[in-house]
Amino acid sequence: MKLRSIKTRITLLITLLVVALFALMLLFAFSVSSSVVQRTARQQLADTVRANAALVTFTDGQFAAGEGFSFSRSGVSCLVYSKAEALLAGQLPVGFSETAAFENGTLRTVETAGGDWYLLDLWVADGWDNGVWLRGLMEVPDSSSAARNLLLAAAVALPLFVLAGALGSYFILRRSLRGLDTVNAAAASIGEGRDLSLRIGHVPGGEELTELAENFDGLLERLQRSFEAERRFTADASHELRTPVAVIKSACEYGRAYDETEEERLETLDTIQRQADRMAGLIGQLLALTRLDQGTEPLRPVPLDLGQLARRAVEEQNYDPARLRLALAEGVTVQGDEALLGRLVANLADNAFKYGLPGGTVTVEVRAEGGEALLTVADEGPGIPAAQQEKIWQRFYQVDAARSDEQEGVGLGLSLVQRIAQLHGGRMTLESAEGAPSAFTLHLSLAQ
Numbered sequence: 001m002k003l004r005s006i007k008t009r010i011t012l013l014i015t016l017l018v019v020a021l022f023a024l025m026l027l028f029a030f031s032v033s034s035s036v037v038q039r040t041a042r043q044q045l046a047d048t049v050r051a052n053a054a055l056v057t058f059t060d061g062q063f064a065a066g067e068g069f070s071f072s073r074s075g076v077s078c079l080v081y082s083k084a085e086a087l088l089a090g091q092l093p094v095g096f097s098e099t100a101a102f103e104n105g106t107l108r109t110v111e112t113a114g115g116d117w118y119l120l121d122l123w124v125a126d127g128w129d130n131g132v133w134l135r136g137l138m139e140v141p142d143s144s145s146a147a148r149n150l151l152l153a154a155a156v157a158l159p160l161f162v163l164a165g166a167l168g169s170y171f172i173l174r175r176s177l178r179g180l181d182t183v184n185a186a187a188a189s190i191g192e193g194r195d196l197s198l199r200i201g202h203v204p205g206g207e208e209l210t211e212l213a214e215n216f217d218g219l220l221e222r223l224q225r226s227f228e229a230e231r232r233f234t235a236d237a238s239h240e241l242r243t244p245v246a247v248i249k250s251a252c253e254y255g256r257a258y259d260e261t262e263e264e265r266l267e268t269l270d271t272i273q274r275q276a277d278r279m280a281g282l283i284g285q286l287l288a289l290t291r292l293d294q295g296t297e298p299l300r301p302v303p304l305d306l307g308q309l310a311r312r313a314v315e316e317q318n319y320d321p322a323r324l325r326l327a328l329a330e331g332v333t334v335q336g337d338e339a340l341l342g343r344l345v346a347n348l349a350d351n352a353f354k355y356g357l358p359g360g361t362v363t364v365e366v367r368a369e370g371g372e373a374l375l376t377v378a379d380e381g382p383g384i385p386a387a388q389q390e391k392i393w394q395r396f397y398q399v400d401a402a403r404s405d406e407q408e409g410v411g412l413g414l415s416l417v418q419r420i421a422q423l424h425g426g427r428m429t430l431e432s433a434e435g436a437p438s439a440f441t442l443h444l445s446l447a448q
Contacts, residue, residue, distance in 0.1 A: 044138070045136050049122055117140060353379075354377030374443060
């Protein structure tokens with residue numbers, strides 16, 4: 001079953017609403033038309049009779065009709081009677097055959113054989129004892145005739161009214177929802193081209209459609225980040241796991257193919273365990289980076305004493321106390337996530353111990369300087385050449401690959417460090433040179 005467009009459905013609903021409102025108005029008009037017609041007729045009778053009464057004159061006690069006096073006007077008949085109720089002027093209308101008693105100033109309905117009539121009598125005095133009766137007569141209007149006329153007018157007006165309402169509603173909806181067509185076309189284009197980098201941008205049609213487009217763009221942004229993180233994770237994992245998997249496979253095949261001594265078998269098992277540990281570390285680091293990239297590991301910022309946090313982070317790693325020097329200022333407070341910043345400190349310290357001078361000292365320092373909180377981890381290693389200092393933040397980049405394999409590094413620690421710093425609104429800097437110690441510094445804003 002083919003679905004109608006939203007514009008068509010809303011237009012149909014508005015049209016049905018217009019028909020319902022028109023029917024209610026017509027019903028109301030029918031209910032009040034009879035009383036309105038009768039009220040109008042009574043008012044017309046009263047106005048005509050009173051206007052004629054003002055034009056009555058007397059000459060030597062005799063009635064005389066002044067200029068403008070009308071005996072018949074717009075269905076109203078006026079008759080003049082003497083005090084003795086004898087007809088002096090005017091003609092009874094056809095159909096009125098009833099003789100009704102005179103009642104001064106009372107507009108009443110009189111039923112006759114020829115139909116119902118409105119009747120109004122006014123006494124126009126000439127002195128104390130003389131005067132004339134002025135009687136006005138008007139046939140009561142037929143309400144059914146008025147209803148028929150109203151129904152005929154409605155039958156002519158309703159189709160035009162509904163057509164105009166439907167066309168107007170569709171035109172207004174089409175203009176108001178043209179932004180929805182833009183969103184739909186953009187979504188279809190993105191779906192066909194599978195390019196999540198496209199954005200809808202501003203759309204016409206009002207605040208609601210603009211907000212819809214912004215939310216849609218936000219959804220695309222999150223989807224793009226998720227797909228890119230998934231693609232990067234898949235590519236990185238497939239590339240980096242290839243080597244340890246190959247080593248484990250070769251060790252297993254060698255153990256099966258040759259009759260190893262106990263010493264050789266233990267060495268093979270050690271090789272497999274080292275590579276398995278390397279794979280576990282790699283997967284853990286990759287998952288951590290992926291969660292940070294996707295935003296699935298949200299920041300939980302709280303006020304932290306950076307010196308105390310650094311102390312806890314290095315103490316949990318059980319480093320050789322003889323090789324560790326701490327210079328941690330107190331009261332250096334930042335706003336940050338304790339778990340992520342602890343991981344940052346641990347990664348920097350691990351790198352310093354792994355790649356620093358064998359047996360050399362690693363210094364962890366926290367201080368406040370220039371309105372910033374600074375955390376520095378320095379080693380006594382061989383240093384990093386200037387040409388490679390920008391590359392060390394890249395994933396899987398290693399300055400000395402051979403040595404990194406010995407130390408079981410995976411080249412993700414500094415990438416994770418930089419990402420954590422960025423999430424906290426901070427930055428990482430490096431001071432090093434070939435043949436000189438290296439110092440990695442985290443720059444964060446001091447908490448207010």
